[in-house]
Amino acid sequence: MGRTMLGSLTISISSTFFIPLAFGPPALAAGMLATEQALDGTGMAYEINKVSLTQAITPPRMLGRVNASMLVTQDLATLLGLLVGGVLGQWIGLRPTVAIGVLGLLLALPWLYFSPIRGLRDHPQLHAESTV
Secondary structure (H helix, E strand, C coil): CHHHHHHHHHHHHHHHHHCCCCCCCHHHHHHHHHHHHHHHCHHHHHHHHHHHHHHHHCCHHHHHHHHHHHHHHHHHHHHHHHHHHHHHHHHHCHHHHHHHHHHHHCCHHHHHHCCHHHHCCCCCCCCCCCCC
8 A cells, every 4th residue: 555655646746747848849748748647647546545544544533633634734735835836937937837836746755755654565454443
């Protein structure tokens, strides 16, 4: 499970490098964007494993709070990224801003690579606590 999460996130993030490279002849740009779209599906494998892992290791009585906390954190980071992206887009232009955003995605990989998830071989057993 850990290698799947790390590998799928690495491929998904790496595929985003095709976005700022999509320029030049229309066929080349379309090919770059099509490649990014084809490889971006690997991000779904990461998300499915992430949610499954969260559900397996979180006590049922805490699952709603954990999920809500994760979503709020994710949404706040998205809003901050939108704000920074808008400012950078006005200041340095769109293509360099997209390139910086893509490079920023790489910051997620060390967090996952150096976490205990990397060594996770099997899906953890569901938490035994009762939901009643």
